[in-house]
Amino acid sequence: MAPSVAATTNSHLQITDVTKNFGSQAVLRGVNLSVAKGGTTAIVGPSGSGKTTLLRLIAGFEHPDTGTISLNGTTVAGDGAWLPAHKRQIGYVAQDGALFPHLTVGQNVAFGLNAARLEGSRRAVNARVTELLEMVSLDASMAKRRPHQLSGGQQQRVALARALAREPELMLLDEPFSALDAGLRVATRRAVAKVLAEAGVTTILVTHDQAEALSFADQVAVMRGGKLAQIGNPFVVYTRPADRATAEFLGDAVILDAWLEGTLATCSLGAIPVRRPPAQGRVQLMLRPEQIRIAEDGPIRGVVVDTDYFGPETTVRLKLNVPKEVAEHADHRYPGGGEVITIRHWNASIARPGMELCLRVVGEAVAFPMDE
């Protein structure tokens, strides 16, 4: 979803010009974000960039210094308005689950349930707890256990069930999968995404793992230095990053000096089309490693420096040869080759140090102005 959707139509959450300082340290320096109803947004950024603070502001645990936060069109924070956390109808899953250690799993899940509204009987509460536990793929017999008897993944799922008990419209997840083993992470992530999608809950996920952000959400917001550097859908944000730092954060990037004329950039990898040129002349060109393919008839040549075998693929570092045009004309406008770049290949036997490989570039590149 594009971030410029008008506030009154489909927007569930609207954050406008929010800043937050802790003492003398400025953590958020002007954040603007809009989240549509039913959508999933991932806020991704390095540690210390302010993502958890933003989430806590949305949840109502902190006051913003300036700016406003509004839910469903009503201002809940800023501009003199303040709705405390317990009235916001927002589900919050903290980084380590934050289950109450003195209660059983069932009591934890039922904590937010208003017994009066469920016609008071214990059976109704138990039925609802069982239903919620099944929703997160946990056996109903777990209800009698204590949190410390569960594994990390199970605790996270109980925390999710607990937050879902009140049927919130907005769900906030703070790095919920970071404490899990790598193998478990993907499976839990898929399960959680499914549950939330089926329930139709608007979700905001905070993470420092870019792969998680790109796979989980339909809107990715990249946070850096207290501001959102780019907001867009995962494909756009990955293939057309707004600046160099965002490009390097979201994945491996090959950055080369290039000369841009019109929409064609010339660099050591040849002439590559650029979709939206930001400037002309000398620019920095960004390509993703998977765009540089090893092809027998490729126009660019490079010599392998070293390789790293990872199993399913091999990372190959190559030193690019000087392009023919430069060798002939020695034009100062065209970079002279000799850069070392990193690409990936599935066939390890093809690349050995000292070998010469032929390369071809697929797709478009992104250009950034030189001064970054």
Add this chain to the structure above:
Amino acid sequence: MTSDLSAPPRAGTTTAGRGTSPRPPFGVSAVSVLAVLIALFSLVPLGYVAYMTVATGWDTAVGLILRPRVGELLLNTLLLMAATIPLCLLLGVAGAWLVERTRLRGHRVWAVLLAAPLAVPAFVNSYAWVSAIPSLGGLGSGILISTLSYFPLVYIPAAATLSRLDPAIEQSAAALGLGAWRTFFRVVLPQLRIALTGGALLVGLHLLAEYGAFAMIRFDTFTTAIMTQYQSTFNGAAGNMLASVLVFFCLLLLLAEVRSRGSARYARIGSGVQAKALRLPLHAYHVPAQLFLLALTALAFGLPLYFVLRWILAGGVDVWTASEFLPALVTTFTYGLAGAAATTVVAFPMAYLAVRHPGWFSKSLELSNYVTSSMPGIVVALAFVTVSIRMVPGMYQTAGLLVAAYVLLFLPRALVNLRAGLAQAPKELDEAAQALGKPPLLAFIRVTLRLTAPAAAGGAALVFLAIANELTATLLLSPNGTRTLATEFWSKSSEIDYAGAAPYALLMILLSAPMTYLLFQQSKKVAGQ
């Protein structure tokens, strides 16, 4: 005053995105105001001593301090500390090491027995030794009785620390070529540093503050001299000057402990789960070790118990006059409960600030509390007597004033436990409860208070134990005609009615025993922090 003072102020934890503010936020200002008031209140004894020193005038003060009598007291006190503290350290570490790190048979039983002497108040210990050897007196017997009474103050933190040491560190030392003894001195002992400096400080402060035990063997220290002065001239300058010197020594001890604590890190570096420590086999040393522990326990715990029981049997049924000891028991219980409740409530604002809003503000509050907690009971009592007579005459010799003194004296015990308990109830849980729809106050009660309750109860139990055994302040401040177990014991034994004093001694020991066990269990949990 037991293992509370050995806990250095702890920094709070933060996660990315959440900074700590140097001052508590606006909504918590009521708590901070309360905490400041409590801190100021606890500075009254120190302020009193300083004021008195200044008010007496330099010449008079010098004249009163530089007397042969004071020199004699000074010598006694210094010799006492110089002999007792190293002995306690030695016995405490030896006992802790044998119990925690060797394959001693029955180490679980020994572990508890070595802590048991804490259940016997020092003045009861003195009473038992005087019954055994009536000619006991002077420096030697002072050292003997103090060492036997106070070595558990070193043993308990040392044992708790040893049980939590990471064996990986010792194994690294072995891999680097150090033998068992050298590993102990170069690797294990340094990690005991905090426990040892804290334990030594506690022993020193107890020595300076102890009255009953030394009075009974007619060994003069500053505290006994102050008491004598008080009883003769009530509020004389001489007594106040002695109190100033006493306070000076207490502060000196505090400073020494902070300095020797050092700044090295003692916590385990690195992730992963710590393995269980290996226990060394004793081989030829097994029997001597068992005999050593047997002798220690017999002298420190067995002997007092034996003589108390012997006196009770000698006295027969007559000593158990219900009309006398029942009121004393009830009074002790009432003061204990009231004091424990008041102390826990008073400690809460400071503990809350220290855990939830760490920063320079809460650290300075903790520091002031740390300093005032080293004040001996007699100084606190004197300060309260003077201040109440001069400023609030209606309060003098009221139960309220005595409870206030107890609160001041035993605040650290409640504080340490409350801090540990609050640390188990992080802010995230409170916030999670609010996100689940509970208003802040309800969330606080249902989550934070509920999780802190066991630790608070533990702290209250320890305060109860301390109040039941408290003698000095009770003698000075209790309303006329108040009888507690301790004061009744004291008046009976002062009249050399040892048989009559025995039931009170037994009741005090019985009352203290479960609390001592609780203290022992608690120390295992708090160790390493």
